[in-house]
Amino acid sequence: MNLVADEELMLQVRNGDSETLGVLFDRYHAPLFNFYARLMGDRGVSEDLVQEVFLRILRYRQSYQPGTPFRPWIYQIARNARMDHYRKNPRQVAFQAEMVPPVAPPDAAQQAQEANLLHRALLQLPEEKREILILARFQELKYGEIAGLLGCELNTVKTRIHRALQDLRKAFRMLEQGMPASGCGPAGPDISLRRAGQ
């Protein structure tokens, strides 16, 4: 595999070759969609935001500076797009738990149960904590890059990840022991109400 670096592709986009943005779209669509969906829980909004990110890249492509690492750059745009979304649509209090795993293979029942509880525990965290955990665990960003995104020191990022992880662990173990969990429905296919194409 001999992939052209993201930064190289973005420079081509910057210099007027908009078609090349399609390659970056293919590379980043799924990670960005997962980021939004895990964080916000609404697949429709997540998809809209991903499209918005790429539209912004088109518009702002000339502001991309050679030598800027692409991944943190696109996540910065993604975070801004999310903040603008919240500004236009003030946050709904209830989190839509629609991206819960659809159907798990029967032999993995135990794992599915754990994943479900973990998912619910994650939803109980405040969004800031959920975000930093998602960025650190799933989005292939270095801690230094996360620090840049959040505008804080590297050590602060590590402390915040650790605290968020502790909170997640506590919430998860509580749920496991059958303690009442606020605002979460039962596990099962009935949670995935809103599907694609809505």
Added chain:
Amino acid sequence: MNCEKIAELLPDFLRGGLERERAEMVEQHLERCAECRDDVDVWQKLALLPAPEAVADSRARFDAVLQAYQAGRAQPEFPASTAGEKAPRRKVFDWLRTPAAALAWSMALLAIGFFAGNGMSRTTSHSEDLAVMRSELSSMRQLVVLSMLQQQSASERLQGVSYSQREAQLDPQVLAALLHTLRHDSNVDVRLAALDALSRHSGQPQVRRGVTDALQNQQSPLVQVALIDQLLEWRDPDLAQRLRDLQRMPDLNPVVRERAEWAINKIQ
């Protein structure tokens, strides 16, 4: 080694980013401490979470946007007469160009230096002083935005627009400059970015009025569509009338005409 010390190392440990000696220290602690072990366990369990199910047709939607964007950019921009009229306007601001920008930058740097030095030298800094400094710093930044908006190169003007978005409040002069950019900048991307930036200041009557007025004189279909969408979002009371006026223009781009029609239906 206690939990507090481990906490500093744990995030790097979780990603395998510790050198051997420290990693072993963490492992020894984990053998003895159930809570920390549980943190690690939960971190690893996060891998169980499946990826959310993607939405279909995502790429097709993006391709459509890309095509519309390219088609929009290919449209002729300004009639010759408008271009001719623009030249002297730019000249008025010539004095504001590079030297002034350099001056603004150095003033901003000075302010940042002063700000940082101030914070370090006095351990008990007064919040009032800080507030004053912050507001001064904010005007410096806005000065920088003003001069960047006058630059010759589109990419610098674009940066000026993005730079303006770091400020929650903008001075009336900066808002006026952004409105001027929205109406007269020669580059579509800069105009679109200016609209983005202005959309955050919809609370200012000056902004709403300016953006509404920009609709009539706009030549680029892309910007026209973006303007229609913005005004629709603001629920501008005169929008229906303005859209009908727009539709009366004989050489209106069909896509824009369609968007205007769609917006009129949305209002009703």
